[in-house]
Amino acid sequence: MKTIRYEDFSFRYLHQKKSEKALENISFELDKGLVVGVIGKAGAGKSTLVKTLNGLCPQVDIGYADGNVFIDGDKVSDFEVNELAKKVGIVLQNPEVQIFSLTVCDDAAFGPSNLGVPADEIHERVNRVLEKLELSDYKERSPNNLSGGEQQLLAIAGILAMEPKVLAFDEPISMLDPIGKEQVLKAMFSVAEKGDTISIITESGADIEAIAEFVDYVIVLDDGKIITAGKPSEVLKSPLVNNIGVGRPQITEIFLSLEEAGLKITKIPVTLKDGCEAVRDQLSKRKIKTITIPDNGKKEKRSFGERVIEVQNLHHVYKNGVHALKGVSFDIPQGQMVGIIGQNGSGKSTLAKHLVGLLKPTNKDAILKVGGLDCMNKKVRLGDIIKKSNYIFQNPDDQLFAETVLEEIQFAPRMLEMSKEQMDEEVRHAMDIFGLWESRNRYVYGLDEDLKTYLAIACVLPMHPEILLIDEPTTGLDTQGEILMMESLHRLNQDYGKTIIIITHNMKTVANHCDRAIVLSKGEIILDGHPEDVYSKSEKLLEADIYPPQVTRLGQSLKEYGFPDNVLTVKEMVEILKFNLMD
Amino acid sequence: MDIDILKARDDVEQTFFHRGLQPLTKFVMMVTVLVVAGIWLDVRFLAPLFILGLVFAILGKAPKAWFIVMVTALLLTWYPTLRTTVAQVNPEYYNVLDRTWAATPIATVNIKFLNLGEMGLTYGTLYWLAGRIVSFMTVVTWAIFFVSTTPMNEIANTMYALNIPYQIVFVLQMTYKFIPFMSSVINQISDAQRLRAWSLRTINPKKLVQRALPIANPMIRRTAMIVDQVTIATQIRGFGSGKPTPLKALAMKRIDWILVIFFTIFFIVSLVGTIIFNWGAL
Numbered sequence: 001m002k003t004i005r006y007e008d009f010s011f012r013y014l015h016q017k018k019s020e021k022a023l024e025n026i027s028f029e030l031d032k033g034l035v036v037g038v039i040g041k042a043g044a045g046k047s048t049l050v051k052t053l054n055g056l057c058p059q060v061d062i063g064y065a066d067g068n069v070f071i072d073g074d075k076v077s078d079f080e081v082n083e084l085a086k087k088v089g090i091v092l093q094n095p096e097v098q099i100f101s102l103t104v105c106d107d108a109a110f111g112p113s114n115l116g117v118p119a120d121e122i123h124e125r126v127n128r129v130l131e132k133l134e135l136s137d138y139k140e141r142s143p144n145n146l147s148g149g150e151q152q153l154l155a156i157a158g159i160l161a162m163e164p165k166v167l168a169f170d171e172p173i174s175m176l177d178p179i180g181k182e183q184v185l186k187a188m189f190s191v192a193e194k195g196d197t198i199s200i201i202t203e204s205g206a207d208i209e210a211i212a213e214f215v216d217y218v219i220v221l222d223d224g225k226i227i228t229a230g231k232p233s234e235v236l237k238s239p240l241v242n243n244i245g246v247g248r249p250q251i252t253e254i255f256l257s258l259e260e261a262g263l264k265i266t267k268i269p270v271t272l273k274d275g276c277e278a279v280r281d282q283l284s285k286r287k288i289k290t291i292t293i294p295d296n297g298k299k300e301k302r303s304f305g306e307r308v309i310e311v312q313n314l315h316h317v318y319k320n321g322v323h324a325l326k327g328v329s330f331d332i333p334q335g336q337m338v339g340i341i342g343q344n345g346s347g348k349s350t351l352a353k354h355l356v357g358l359l360k361p362t363n364k365d366a367i368l369k370v371g372g373l374d375c376m377n378k379k380v381r382l383g384d385i386i387k388k389s390n391y392i393f394q395n396p397d398d399q400l401f402a403e404t405v406l407e408e409i410q411f412a413p414r415m416l417e418m419s420k421e422q423m424d425e426e427v428r429h430a431m432d433i434f435g436l437w438e439s440r441n442r443y444v445y446g447l448d449e450d451l452k453t454y455l456a457i458a459c460v461l462p463m464h465p466e467i468l469l470i471d472e473p474t475t476g477l478d479t480q481g482e483i484l485m486m487e488s489l490h491r492l493n494q495d496y497g498k499t500i501i502i503i504t505h506n507m508k509t510v511a512n513h514c515d516r517a518i519v520l521s522k523g524e525i526i527l528d529g530h531p532e533d534v535y536s537k538s539e540k541l542l543e544a545d546i547y548p549p550q551v552t553r554l555g556q557s558l559k560e561y562g563f564p565d566n567v568l569t570v571k572e573m574v575e576i577l578k579f580n581l582m583d
Numbered sequence: 584m585d586i587d588i589l590k591a592r593d594d595v596e597q598t599f600f601h602r603g604l605q606p607l608t609k610f611v612m613m614v615t616v617l618v619v620a621g622i623w624l625d626v627r628f629l630a631p632l633f634i635l636g637l638v639f640a641i642l643g644k645a646p647k648a649w650f651i652v653m654v655t656a657l658l659l660t661w662y663p664t665l666r667t668t669v670a671q672v673n674p675e676y677y678n679v680l681d682r683t684w685a686a687t688p689i690a691t692v693n694i695k696f697l698n699l700g701e702m703g704l705t706y707g708t709l710y711w712l713a714g715r716i717v718s719f720m721t722v723v724t725w726a727i728f729f730v731s732t733t734p735m736n737e738i739a740n741t742m743y744a745l746n747i748p749y750q751i752v753f754v755l756q757m758t759y760k761f762i763p764f765m766s767s768v769i770n771q772i773s774d775a776q777r778l779r780a781w782s783l784r785t786i787n788p789k790k791l792v793q794r795a796l797p798i799a800n801p802m803i804r805r806t807a808m809i810v811d812q813v814t815i816a817t818q819i820r821g822f823g824s825g826k827p828t829p830l831k832a833l834a835m836k837r838i839d840w841i842l843v844i845f846f847t848i849f850f851i852v853s854l855v856g857t858i859i860f861n862w863g864a865l
Contacts, residue, residue, distance in 0.1 A: 060815055085821035096764060097809055098816035100756060102736035106830060113828045114821035122828060144763070158820060358774050386778050399775040401800035411797070415780040445804070459779055
């Protein structure tokens with residue numbers, strides 16, 4: 001008997017038309033002991049698929065379902081969701097809403113307690129699970145005081161303590177730093193290793209490398225249909241995955257490019273380990289002990305304007321005693337595109353809030369100048385600073401409130417009491433930059449995630465800030481959406497001379513798009529420079545729980561052959577390999 | 584992991600009152616004092632209760648800031664307190680104190696309007712005021728002692744062990760957990776709107792309502808989303824599938840029983856004393 005069986009299953013939400021389907025004719029079977037990746041772009045039906053495993057769809061998220069789903073031989077539609085909690089555990093994207101209790105220990109025990117498991121067994125399960133996930137030291141701690149990665153581990157612990165047969169994770173790592181992602185994935189993998197559980201993880205593309213390292217089987221969804229499924233080594237190299245906007249691991253991209261250029265490759269790798277082996281094979285076949293770096297391997301660095309941000313010795317101590325920034329100093333010139341990276345809780349958001357005037361340094365000897373304004377001067381108000389520097393929060397829903405796109409962008413000009421002519425001109429200009437004019441009468445809440453982010457940025461443009469800080473601009477977007485978003489930011493940077501500062505967990509975004517990376521760890525800047533220089537210092541990066549992108553790590557793993565330790569893009573690596581491996 | 588955050592929030596000193604007493608014991612102690620302090624008026628009876636509560640709160644390492652809040656609250660209520668105080672002039676109000684002494688005027692005035700009679704300050708009214716202040720401080724100090732030495736999770740576990748319906752306990756826990764979370768959501772939304780030149784400052788009521796929308800709309804939407812996600816998460820974790828297993832039994836130690844019995848006896852004796860012998864009355 002298979003642990004999971006879908007028989008021609010279709011589902012549409014209550015608000016969808018009959019012709020639309022969230023899932024359509026889904027059929028597959030999965031056996032225990034597998035780690036399964038469900039990949040697809042945003043809106044492909046991944047979360048809906050996960051929610052059908054225990055009947056959340058259609059019982060809680062109401063809709064119409066056809067066909068059958070069986071878990072461990074039981075037909076899902078015959079049971080209530082909470083009855084199936086014994087068999088199916090789901091970990092959601094946001095850990096904050098799935099942690100209910102007030103200590104780590106009590107929260108891990110919440111699920112088994114609800115299932116009526118005897119108290120002694122609950123304690124035994126909780127201890128075992130917390131130990132496995134390395135949370136034993138935090139047993140009596142409040143979950144609110146854990147880092148993002150640890151909270152997600154606690155959410156997993158709570159589900160594991162219920163001992164389900166099926167463990168499903170709905171994009172559990174998108175908001176975590178690279179080490180946090182690895183912690184969560186390792187925990188998943190160790191559960192599957194036991195052999196009596198299936199782990200399922202969904203992914204839109206940004207973390208496809210991390211997923212490829214851990215899964216045994218991949219299901220690719222597009223528009224609610226399964227378009228292909230199989231082993232990662234077969235599926236991830238398929239052009240289908242690229243065509244639907246998910247993207248492939250950088251390692252796979254490199255070898256596909258080499259194959260396309262005419263290099264004979266027996267097996268396209270999908271993981272870093274396999275990629276290193278494949279390069280070593282190719283080099284040893286040609287008896288190459290040291291590679292030659294082509295002259296055109298490096299791109300020219302851009303030049304920038306006057307200094308627009310000056311920060312010296314900035315400290316910030318919150319009222320609860322947390323010393324969030326400890327003597328931070330840096331300058332940013334006009335027109336630079338900067339990526340601020342660091343682990344969860346490293347002080348990135350606190351720093352960003354200083355740069356737009358939402359927070360002030362707590363030490364009087366700090367220097368903080370933004371767009372020529374001395375922010376330490378008490379006469380300088382938030383209203384002055386936001387015309388020089390503005391900040392777009394990670395969740396556009398915190399900002400958007402109006403009915404239509406047009407009304408939303410008109411808000412700031414209205415608050416600034418601009419004349420109607422000026423307002424119309426500013427609004428039109430902001431819309432044109434992001435191609436929002438066609439959508440001007442659309443209902444804001446019905447927009448896709450990428451359009452909402454564009455709209456959130458467009459809303460501040462009528463104030464003409466020369467500096468834009470954007471928090472996680474690519475979170476929640478698939479690979480295609482990410483490319484389009486970064487193209488738009490480049491347009492703002494290059495065509496309109498805006499200084500762009502992005503705060504992100506996506507190391508590829510910084511490598512591919514930024515002129516500079518600033519790495520924060522525990523409130524201090526530990527690295528600052530061009531991404532090439534920053535990513536080459538992999539040991540220092542570990543202090544901030546950061547790994548460089550996969551392509552950089554490939555070069556670093558092959559250092560004995562003379563590979564540079566600062567390769568940033570797939571294109572650069574392909575050129576190096578082509579130069580050395582092709583006649 | 585940010586070590587600073589953990590230090591600031593989690594390394595609360597654990598005293599005997601945190602670990603050595605059951606929440607039920609502390610609850611019985613607190614409720615006893617709250618009721619008794621609520622019916623007694625005489626500062627001589629109230630002062631020992633206040634001092635005992637203060638000693639317990641200090642030994643329990645209660646945050647000093649909470650006492651500052653208590654004093655601030657006391658100062659902010661000066662007007663209603665004074666208004667009630669000046670109405671306590673009539674010597675017939677005093678059954679225990681010497682009426683002549685109680686009625687000795689310091690500054691009184693006879694108000695004929697609406698036949699309000701004599702009002703102002705006498706020795707009696709001042710004594711009544713002192714009792715009122717100490718009563719307030721006693722109640723708050725014991726509440727501070729209880730809240731600062733009893734983590735919410737222990738209260739919840741005790742409620743489970745006492746067979747209080749698990750739905751009620753869950754709602755209590757969720758409220759406690761989500762109030763700070765929702766407060767941070769409101770701050771975030773407010774920051775996001777301030778960056779768009781939003782300001783609530785206006786005296787025009789129509790504009791005031793309009794200007795509240797940029798906060799209210801995202802707030803309502805976020806709340807609805809959180810409620811939806813929490814509903815899903817509770818279902819996933821089997822909530823409502825049956826009566827949950829209590830995680831900790833109510834393990835009363837000898838000191839707990841001694842204190843519970845002592846405070847129960849104190850409660851009964853105080854009530855009897857108040858009714859029969861006018862204890863704590865003026």
